Amino acid sequence: MGIAERKERERAERKALIIRCAKALILEQGVEAVSMGEIAKRAELSKATLYLYFSSRDILFREICSEAGFHFIKYFQSLHNPRMSALDSLKLFWKCYVDIFGKSDDMIVLFNMKEYITPDYPFISVSDDEYGVLAPSFELFNMIRDMIKAGIDEGAFEQDVNPTLITHTIISLFSLIVDNTVKYLKKPQEVDVVLFDEMQNIFQIILRGIAREGIDRSRLALGDVRKTVKASGSSGEKIIVG
Amino acid sequence: MGIAERKERERAERKALIIRCAKALILEQGVEAVSMGEIAKRAELSKATLYLYFSSRDILFREICSEAGFHFIKYFQSLHNPRMSALDSLKLFWKCYVDIFGKSDDMIVLFNMKEYITPDYPFISVSDDEYGVLAPSFELFNMIRDMIKAGIDEGAFEQDVNPTLITHTIISLFSLIVDNTVKYLKKPQEVDVVLFDEMQNIFQIILRGIAREGIDRSRLALGDVRKTVKASGSSGEKIIVG
Amino acid sequence: MGIAERKERERAERKALIIRCAKALILEQGVEAVSMGEIAKRAELSKATLYLYFSSRDILFREICSEAGFHFIKYFQSLHNPRMSALDSLKLFWKCYVDIFGKSDDMIVLFNMKEYITPDYPFISVSDDEYGVLAPSFELFNMIRDMIKAGIDEGAFEQDVNPTLITHTIISLFSLIVDNTVKYLKKPQEVDVVLFDEMQNIFQIILRGIAREGIDRSRLALGDVRKTVKASGSSGEKIIVG
């Protein structure tokens, strides 16, 4: 009874350990540069053991992505109310991102991995059908896109905005900022504030850029995360969605 | 005299040959996947010879960037008039980009390489001094940033816009679009129109996003490049900056 | 008492299970390609458990051989009459082979394994003493050899025929045909008729080749197995040894 449970827990812990080490290395060196050997060494396991938990390098890396994305989505959904306006949904989305990121490096890794998973990830606008074939599991992508679509319907965004394109733009930009910040600062623990400033900045610009002409910009304001976030540990006061 | 000159000319030609071949391969396979061996084979030289011209793979790739940027800058400067408004300068910038790209793959390669050179490339806002140390040669970067700055001064853009950040955003987004388009379409010769559509779309959104509230959006319009660009060969009618 | 017996029975059943699974895999993929992991998976046991029953991969595979050979020998001996002529004995041998093979894949596996066990398996003529040391358990080998010997004594075969050599030739050829047939057809269930044709063909040639000059070839005829054999399930009408 307890045994099976404990075994399962231990297995999950090992998996988590491996993912943790892989993430740390990705943050330090970037995705491409991290090898199975290094991950094994960091986790104090043999290379062969890694393959017990992840049947290939590729699968390990993909699992990191889906795991991180899954956490984020769950958190967002727990706070999201279907009757929210598109703009409020997007602002909540941003708040969730800040929150989650305050507690773990998941999102930073997720975006850092974007390049790795990009091959199946269309930037240019594709029809919804095509996209479904290419990456059916990317709920994160779909979530953002749906919010953009709703914003158009609600009249908050311009009619000629292409939701798929904008979605990819947002994700890609987040990914880029993370990439650059991490590489540049070299000490991830210092990342926090400056990183969020930049991201929020970009997010804000895109919101304004796609907003319908004449809309009051105060409606697009994202609030202030300055000095309220820490990369690890619990963050202090959180942003209240305006 | 004449001998030394000829030697130098030949050396420059060899360098150009190598860069040309490397670019072609980058377009076909992406930066990471291109090896020195492949470049050598395509250039019909030995690997060792490559090292006579570029002391490492890294340096070869960086030189591709600076070369491409140099061409573009010269072209832009030949058309640019210091008395132009910031908005007109940026629109001219976009037109030049379309033009240059119509005649060569330089810019596409330049952006495709961005990931590779990113480590020295500041995304987050740094002081001008710091920036100078990090990447003194990136005039391209500086040019865009200066136009953004001017736009702020002229009242076209919001006062709180961070020029360095926006510059990097623009460059990074171009880079991303190129990456994805090339990878997704797999046939570079078909890239043209769709690629420019997306780029222009994003460029437009950013212009709007940073524009001062209340500015007339018609002043930000970029014109239409649809069907006017070809990936290789001279392009037909060009866009007139509005 | 009863407990010890039951344990032993259970142990034997486990062993049989493992051997059964290993055989199935050998037929599907060939000897070299089958790993302990695969056998364990097919048997729904852990790899470690395999090692409780067979102390090494090698030993497992050898045991498959001896087990299969043992079955065959018992069947042959149940039909064999010591007063039969050598030629009739050999023909009965062939009939038994066809029969056994009709009911199980034992023999096909046995021959398929030959390469694997070859190191201890003398091809070149060795003295009887030496042979005894090398492979004491290979009664199958000895049986055929004794029949050849008897055939020489009875004047059916040439005096200068080397029984050990011919025996190995016969076994090896069967092995080869099985190897090739299985690999080539890729669908073991379709093997049956064509396989027997070839084997009988070779067996016939060897009989003729070792027969005394001038002997009437009708005495060497093996009959016809065409369409009478099925690879699995019970075969219909059997061949009557002529």
Add this chain to the structure above:
Amino acid sequence: MGIAERKERERAERKALIIRCAKALILEQGVEAVSMGEIAKRAELSKATLYLYFSSRDILFREICSEAGFHFIKYFQSLHNPRMSALDSLKLFWKCYVDIFGKSDDMIVLFNMKEYITPDYPFISVSDDEYGVLAPSFELFNMIRDMIKAGIDEGAFEQDVNPTLITHTIISLFSLIVDNTVKYLKKPQEVDVVLFDEMQNIFQIILRGIAREGIDRSRLALGDVRKTVKASGSSGEKIIVG
């Protein structure tokens, strides 16, 4: 002039060195057991260097085969007269085999490799068309088969003999004998006489087995290679084709 030639010669020598070392290891350990690493160590080269000469393990091994077969075929053709009878051709074939083998280990390796190349090598009878598709380059195979065919036409062999099948039987048996002898004796230098005895024995039996009933066996005699062959160095007196 001289330089290019010398380079080419050196390259050929390196290739030959690698093949030589690979062959030696194959003789000592069998094909499957030999790794690129071992070959490299024996040749006192790095693994990477091996890949400079043979683009994969597979290709190295196949080249060993084709090289050895090529030598043999050339030698045979230099002695063969198209007007010879099929029987004489086959006997010459055997003499050539003995000769070549007396001077090098080529043939021993060739047959030792049979398992490795077998996958494309049908044992069961296939139509000539099919065979051509599967292994068009196996001239050795075709040569023997053509001799068997001619023997049937000339009335030396039975009408119902299947040339493809017999050819494969002959090659496979040679291969098996080599396999077993080499593995059993473990000292290749002692292989010589006993090996040839066995092979000749088998070859003789097959000739008799496929010969037309009633043919005078003295016409099938292969002569005597006993004590006349050495595995390395030049062999003494050679067999005269009877």
Add this chain to the structure above:
DNA sequence: AATGAATGAGATTTCATTCAT
């Protein structure tokens, strides 16, 4: 100046086998 040749270091992956529980 040019290059063929060589290589060290490292990547991913597999597998027979052991051992604590």
Add this chain to the structure above:
DNA sequence: GATGAATGAAATCTCATTCAT
């Protein structure tokens, strides 16, 4: 007795870089 977990050792192959000629 059974097994999940772990692993050492080895296999194939790649690539940026160096060096003698």
